[in-house]
Amino acid sequence: MSCESQKTALLTGITGQDGAYLAEFLLNKGYIVHGIKRRGSLFNTQRVDHLYEDPHQASRRFILHYGDLTDSTSLIRIVQEVQPDEIYNLAAQSHVGVSFQAPEYTAEVDAVGTLRMLEAIRILGLKEKTRFYQASTSELYGRVQEIPQTELTPFYPRSPYACAKLYAYWIAVNYREAYGIFACNGILFNHESPSRGETFVTRKITRAAARIALGLQDSLYLGNLSSLRDWGHAKDYVRAQWLILQQDIPDDYVIATGEQHSVREFCQRAFAELGIELEWKGKGLSEQGIIAALNPSALLSQYSRHGSLYSIKTGKPVIFVDSHYFRPAEVDKLLGDPAKAQAKLGWRAEISFDELVKEMIAFDLQEAVRENVCRRNGFEVTSSCEAHM
């Protein structure tokens, strides 16, 4: 790849799920990838460690910087230094439930942070050079005003997270219209992967399923089991983010699979991958997911050399409802229509719901087996408090 056509991308939130998949995608396309991460007293780059390049080597293409979306000086300095062709603003306080507990911080990072990035482009005179992708979200639709949701569906945010993202969406549009900045919104519906944060319900379920199967965890507490979502794979979705910035004109796009499932169905599918058939008894707060049958799947069999498979019996209730996980204002159904993305970007989701669940379970099973092996060989393994927050 010649130097002239080599593009530079700057990612905020590079240590997150999407940041990691997008960084890898762009590196494979020959980009130089810069990422902004916050400093923490513990290493938190596990998702991108495999992309690491020694800073002492010449012409490395993966470079990290310390910065923070709440610090405009850090952002302006980094953008100035990097002079990116593309900025992907993926950084955020990204948990809807947590935003009810930390609404101000969520606004500072998700709303004002986006404003600060746009202002950096404006202040540094980079509007002709730098394209800007804003990570918008299906949570904007909240109490959905039509089904399925398209780019024209009015927003109705139902959480401080969604309100902050609403600000970010519109400020991106405003800076596009007011100053001609090539700013675009990807309105992404839920997208998961084995890299998903452990406090997001899908990953919480797949981790729990594997750990329960192997006796590392007793049960799983969830909130609204009937909540409906349009779930895709993050790997498919970061490709859409890139495509959005390659168009001739800046525009906003819904990225979704167009398929809807409930949290209950996700549980069903996840446990089934491990050969655990669930049945549901009761309603509301007293609903339970109970083991109806056990049939060690092929997946589990591959680990049989590490010891017995199941630590559970049929009849055991493994899923309970805890009102702690109910949202003060619920978004009970989301379903996206990606027709515009298909027509204009030539994008469609390639990984199916079943393949997504399979991949996540396979990964979390491996993690659970690894933990079991450690314990059985005398190593102490502690589990994170955060799993119960």
Place this chain on the structure above:
Amino acid sequence: MKKALIIGVSGQDGAYLAEFLLKKGYRVFGTSRDAQMTSFGKLKTLGIHQEMEVGSVALNDFRSVLQVLNKVRPDEVYNLAGQSSVGLSFEQPVETFESISLGTLNLLEAIRFIGEPMKFYNASSSECFGNTEGLPANEKTPFSPRSPYAVAKAAAFWQVSNYREAYGIFACSGLLFNHESPLRPERFVTRKIISTACSIAKGATAKLELGNISIQRDWGWAPEYVEAMWLMMQQQEPEDFVIATGKTHKLEEFLELAFSAVRLEWREHVEFHQHLFRPTDILISRANPARARRVLNWQARYGLADIVTMMVEAEVDRGDMGGRALSYSRTAAR
């Protein structure tokens, strides 16, 4: 006796609302960012400065907000504060966001924290609707904000909605279309036009510098709009309302009326300046205030001609005549 807390009492609406609530027998507390430095000129103009209490509150400081709510324990809170210039918001987008959106969030969080029944009114804006073009905006019209000010107001509107639904707080937003009065600061185009027209009529050689005069707005009379705010807070259930006259006019018409009120021809005194055109602006803003009429029994009495007449009269009363007679015509009966 009911207690009302007005955040942003040193502004136009704050002053008229304070006057209105005092007349209704409320005990009124008002705040500005620094009560010791603020002149509260508008409260003095209305003659109510001594009848109420004022204090300092910084909306971007949660402690400050919590303190005032704890100290005053108001029955009703009216949030009228924030950076209020659409034009300035392009230059101070972060300050605009913090004072409007974060400010509202801090107030909602403080009310949630205290956990006592406190009604909350939020000053939302027609700016949230953006270009309404042919269709007059009502409470269900989707937002399409066109300035950092409008985006901040839109975020604040939805925060109010979310806290109302999530925690059962009596919180409502008034989607007020433009509302003017003699207390409007001169940076706002209506007052700027009136004040310059009157200066020129008195012999000044000033030129009126304007931007885009083909923009269309629904202009109302601020003193009657604050009554709508109060009515919203007296309802059984908290709901959002569009407050407007329902009639839209071009800025050019306002210009025409203002200058003819002082017997001048506006075309001879106006200069157009590029820097006064906004990076993005709303071309046409139309309102449908039918719901306010039906539910609150509120309707605007004053239209554009009345507003111009009353603002010119007030300007004349305010000004130093210096021996010159300023002739003006009353263009409409009240």
